[in-house]
Amino acid sequence: xxxxxxxxxxxxxxxxxxxxxxxxxxxxxxxxxxxxxxxxxxxxxxxxxxxxxxxxxxxxxxxxxxxxxxxxxxxxxxxxxxxxxxxxxxxxxxxxxxxxxxxxxxxxxxxxxxxxxxxxxxxxxxxxxxxxxxxxxxxxxxxxxxxxxxxxxxxxxxxxxxxxxxxxxxxxxxxxxxxxxxxxxxxxxxxxxxxxxxxxxxxxxxxxxxxxxxxxxxxxxxxxxxxxxxx
Numbered sequence: 001x002x003x004x005x006x007x008x009x010x011x012x013x014x015x016x017x018x019x020x021x022x023x024x025x026x027x028x029x030x031x032x033x034x035x036x037x038x039x040x041x042x043x044x045x046x047x048x049x050x051x052x053x054x055x056x057x058x059x060x061x062x063x064x065x066x067x068x069x070x071x072x073x074x075x076x077x078x079x080x081x082x083x084x085x086x087x088x089x090x091x092x093x094x095x096x097x098x099x100x101x102x103x104x105x106x107x108x109x110x111x112x113x114x115x116x117x118x119x120x121x122x123x124x125x126x127x128x129x130x131x132x133x134x135x136x137x138x139x140x141x142x143x144x145x146x147x148x149x150x151x152x153x154x155x156x157x158x159x160x161x162x163x164x165x166x167x168x169x170x171x172x173x174x175x176x177x178x179x180x181x182x183x184x185x186x187x188x189x190x191x192x193x194x195x196x197x198x199x200x201x202x203x204x205x206x207x208x209x210x211x212x213x214x215x216x217x218x219x220x221x222x223x224x225x226x227x228x229x230x231x
Contacts, residue, residue: 036067043076046146048087050084051083067156077092138159138163141159146193157201158203160206
């Protein structure tokens with residue numbers, strides 16, 4: 001199942017709360033009513049983030065935060081993929097429970113702090129979620145994220161979707177082409193990511209930031225249609 005969300009352009013970054021800060025009892029999950037209908041709680045999650053120029057600042061919505069929190073509480077693996085010209089996994093871990101409830105709370109706080117540190121952009125290039133390689137390969141980031149979760153897991157892509165590398169370089173006039181023709185070409189070239197059984201959620205498709213020009217409503221809708229059909 002696929003769903004599209006709009007990215008919020010803001011300078012703040014919403015992060016997860018640890019067990020002590022949240023005051024949650026062990027085993028309590030998030031309020032899943034805020035989850036997008038295409039995502040499921042308590043499953044492995046892969047989140048590909050395009051923290052780069054020409055895209056609005058990435059903000060974790062309540063829905064995405066709830067999905068991540070649900071995965072943490074269920075001891076499922078969370079994977080973060082840096083979306084740039086060479087998509088890379090910068091975090092992939094699951095919370096390991098402690099021998100008792102107190103040790104589990106400590107382990108959760110440590111785990112969430114480490115996850116938040118990556119989301120906020122650390123100084124080390126190997127774990128920095130911010131773009132390191134020129135250009136943007138959204139297709140490969142989607143494939144990388146999907147490869148880290150089993151069927152039934154959640155895949156979230158936060159990016160404008162405006163890829164700048166082959167075989168889906170939007171700078172070559174793709175927005176004037178038919179989405180079905182684009183997907184047919186990718187299929188014949190063997191470039192479609194294997195997403196069978198995954199729940200896919202896009203955030204921010206078609207939304208840009210200065211100095212890139214703002215897309216028209218028609219062009220934003222075309223970007224959405226292309227990625228819907230790819231997924």
